[in-house]
Amino acid sequence: MEINSRPNVSDMFPLLARFDLQGILKEATAVAQRLDWVFSSVIERRLGEGEKRLKDMLQILLEIREDSENAGSSSLASMTHLKAILQDIATGGTENISNVIEWALSELLMNDRVMKNVKRELDEIVGLDSLVEDHHLKNLNYLEAVVKETCRLHLNLFPRLSTAPSTLGGYAIPKGSMVIINAWAIHRDPQFWDEPSEFRPERFLNKDDDKRPFDLMGNNSNFQFIPFGSGQRICAGANLAGKLLRYVLASLLHSFDWKQPDGAEKIEFSDYYKIFIKKKKPLMAVPTLRLSSQDLFA
Numbered sequence: 393m394e395i396n397s398r399p400n401v402s403d404m405f406p407l408l409a410r411f412d413l414q415g416i417l418k419e420a421t422a423v424a425q426r427l428d429w430v431f432s433s434v435i436e437r438r439l440g441e442g443e444k445r446l447k448d449m450l451q452i453l454l455e456i457r458e459d460s461e462n463a464g465s466s467s468l469a470s471m472t473h474l475k476a477i478l479q480d481i482a483t484g485g486t487e488n489i490s491n492v493i494e495w496a497l498s499e500l501l502m503n504d505r506v507m508k509n510v511k512r513e514l515d516e517i518v519g520l521d522s523l524v525e526d527h528h529l530k531n532l533n534y535l536e537a538v539v540k541e542t543c544r545l546h547l548n549l550f551p552r553l554s555t556a557p558s559t560l561g562g563y564a565i566p567k568g569s570m571v572i573i574n575a576w577a578i579h580r581d582p583q584f585w586d587e588p589s590e591f592r593p594e595r596f597l598n599k600d601d602d603k604r605p606f607d608l609m610g611n612n613s614n615f616q617f618i619p620f621g622s623g624q625r626i627c628a629g630a631n632l633a634g635k636l637l638r639y640v641l642a643s644l645l646h647s648f649d650w651k652q653p654d655g656a657e658k659i660e661f662s663d664y665y666k667i668f669i670k671k672k673k674p675l676m677a678v679p680t681l682r683l684s685s686q687d688l689f690a
């Protein structure tokens with residue numbers, strides 16, 4: 393089940409939209425219906441479980457919905473709202489996380505110096521007799537810089553539709569225009585970044601320890617680093633995504649040493665845009681245990 397993010401003629405010539413010349417609307421509607429069916433089935437099954445229900449994210453959302461309904465509030469009033477939240481979590485929190493992890497591992501496998509620095513930090517903060525845990529993350533500053541540097545080089549923003557006429561940088565933007573902020577180009581602009589195409593996490597480490605430059609929330613005065621957007625319509629899961637990226641990457645690098653399969657070609661960095669920026673050639677890497685004992689996974 394997948395939608396290709398190919399350009400849609402209907403976006404460029406709205407008068408043609410009702411003909412859906414490329415069948416993109418038809419395809420997207422089928423995917424949406426399929427997802428709706430999946431979420432409806434999961435919800436129905438859960439509602440039928442009676443007292444044995446798990447206290448997980450779905451259960452919490454169902455309870456909030458029930459409370460909203462009882463209080464006559466509109467915050468999570470309908471099953472459609474609930475399914476929309478489940479869809480955001482399922483689509484936002486899966487492929488784009490694994491995609492960034494794939495880029496980060498590719499960069500690290502090509503960059504011995506950075507890989508060594510990451511491992512040194514993990515050894516100091518976590519130690520080879522432990523798995524990475526949530527409380528370690530706040531001290532993994534170098535790893536955090538690796539995540540940011542990966543986001544700088546390999547993320548872009550999505551197109552947005554303007555809902556009202558406005559002016560930006562002297563340009564008039566009529567209502568209904570498709571607007572694309574080219575974060576990919578901003579993140580590689582030599583006006584803002586030294587040697588922009590180099591993978592150099594140090595650029596995100598501040599010498600002065602109490603002031604870290606550029607968080608993932610687009611909070612920098614000149615919008616130089618905006619991997620998740622900025623302002624009102626920033627990625628709703630940016631905080632969670634930042635934490636997941638650090639946790640998954642730290643766990644993979646702490647638990648295992650990674651190398652390319654014997655005889656593999658040099659890692660290819662060419663990419664293509666398909667909602668996210670994806671690697672043209674998927675990364676192949678082989679793990680070997682790095683921790684002091686495999687019993688730690690038990």
Ligand code: HEM
Pocket residue numbers: 480481484485486488489492547548549550552619620621622624625626627628629630632633637
């Ligand atoms: C590496 C992981 C992720 C990346 C790269 C990413 C990226 C983005 C980007 C670029 C946007 C659009 C921002 C804009 O137009 O200015 C966005 C929107 C959004 N993201 Fe994420 N995201 C990630 C993870 C997540 C997760 C984990 C969730 C939910 C649990 C999530 C939920 C959303 C939602 C709901 C929106 C729409 C926000 C709105 O329109 O108000 N994302 N994301």
